[in-house]
Amino acid sequence: MRKFVCQPLPGDASDPQGLTALLDRYLLWLETHHYAPGTVKVRRVTLSHFLRWCLERSLTRPQPLTPEILERFQRHVYFYRQRNGQHLSLSSQSHRLTALRSWCAWLTKQRVLEQDPARDLVLPREEQRLPRHPLSVTEVEAVLAQADLTTPHGLRNRAILEVLYSTGLRRDEALALEHTDLDRQRGTLLVRRGKGKKDRFVPIGARALAWIDKYLAEARPLLARRAETPLLFVSKNGHRLHGNQLSKIVRDYLRGAGIAKPGACHLFRHTTATLMLEAGADVRYIQALLGCQLSHKACRLAA
Numbered sequence: 001m002r003k004f005v006c007q008p009l010p011g012d013a014s015d016p017q018g019l020t021a022l023l024d025r026y027l028l029w030l031e032t033h034h035y036a037p038g039t040v041k042v043r044r045v046t047l048s049h050f051l052r053w054c055l056e057r058s059l060t061r062p063q064p065l066t067p068e069i070l071e072r073f074q075r076h077v078y079f080y081r082q083r084n085g086q087h088l089s090l091s092s093q094s095h096r097l098t099a100l101r102s103w104c105a106w107l108t109k110q111r112v113l114e115q116d117p118a119r120d121l122v123l124p125r126e127e128q129r130l131p132r133h134p135l136s137v138t139e140v141e142a143v144l145a146q147a148d149l150t151t152p153h154g155l156r157n158r159a160i161l162e163v164l165y166s167t168g169l170r171r172d173e174a175l176a177l178e179h180t181d182l183d184r185q186r187g188t189l190l191v192r193r194g195k196g197k198k199d200r201f202v203p204i205g206a207r208a209l210a211w212i213d214k215y216l217a218e219a220r221p222l223l224a225r226r227a228e229t230p231l232l233f234v235s236k237n238g239h240r241l242h243g244n245q246l247s248k249i250v251r252d253y254l255r256g257a258g259i260a261k262p263g264a265c266h267l268f269r270h271t272t273a274t275l276m277l278e279a280g281a282d283v284r285y286i287q288a289l290l291g292c293q294l295s296h297k298a299c300r301l302a303a
Contacts, residue, residue: 010052018060019051026106036197046099062107065117074121094123134271139259140165146253152219157249159215160233164265166208168272168290171243171265177232184209194291202289
């Protein structure tokens with residue numbers, strides 16, 4: 001698994017009241033208040049863009065930041081072109097401005113600023129798109145059949161996909177499972193620190209448990225010979241499997257099954273939710289199962 005390298009923030013951090021030092025304090029505040037590491041990482045990257053934009057205009061302290069300045073930055077984000085010549089997506093624009101609003105709100109609460117200049121900053125309106133078509137039961141079985149059960153990797157992949165299909169877990173939630181998270185007697189598994197750092201119990205079917213047992217008996221001992229780890233699913237070196245690697249495996253399986261629908265691991269999550277809805281499951285139950293807070297309509301469209 002690749003480790004994120006923390007790049008230094010642009011600008012001079014020696015001025016304790018300068019933007020660079022204040023951004024460093026804000027990121028540390030997020031960490032000490034137990035924000036998810038991924039959230040802190042994204043905030044660091046997106047706000048570094050804003051910080052660099054300010055420094056190019058000789059804005060080194062927060063006091064000159066006004067609603068007019070932030071609107072100028074919003075126009076910059078709108079017209080900004082990436083290396084491939086494409087504009088930023090609406091989602092990317094929104095992420096940059098959301099991070100900026102959060103930082104400005106923090107600066108105001110810390111009494112660095114008297115008024116929040118980003119309070120009335122309007123985020124771009126994103127398109128309300130219908131989700132991609134989920135897999136049918138026949139398509140799911142075709143994808144599962146792509147795993148080569150004569151190899152330890154194939155057995156592992158089949159077990160992971162069976163778990164995704166049975167439980168609707170997120171990719172990283174499945175890869176973070178440990179042996180002790182399984183309760184075979186009750187037919188449940190424990191998801192530790194899912195999205196929002198919340199734990200939850202999720203039911204798991206007998207078929208998925210059977211594939212896990214087969215993987216544990218025949219494949220995992222061969223994969224985990226070089227490392228001791230409580231993780232349920234491991235790489236060829238006995239360590240945690242990288243999420244992007246699993247996504248590539250699933251995309252290859254989809255292609256091998258002749259399925260052209262876009263997506264990878266999350267496609268199984270969406271499929272599980274859709275099949276449960278079609279079978280008459282209550283929306284609130286599906287919300288709890290997936291570990292998300294969605295409206296009734298949103299759950300039907302994007303579970």
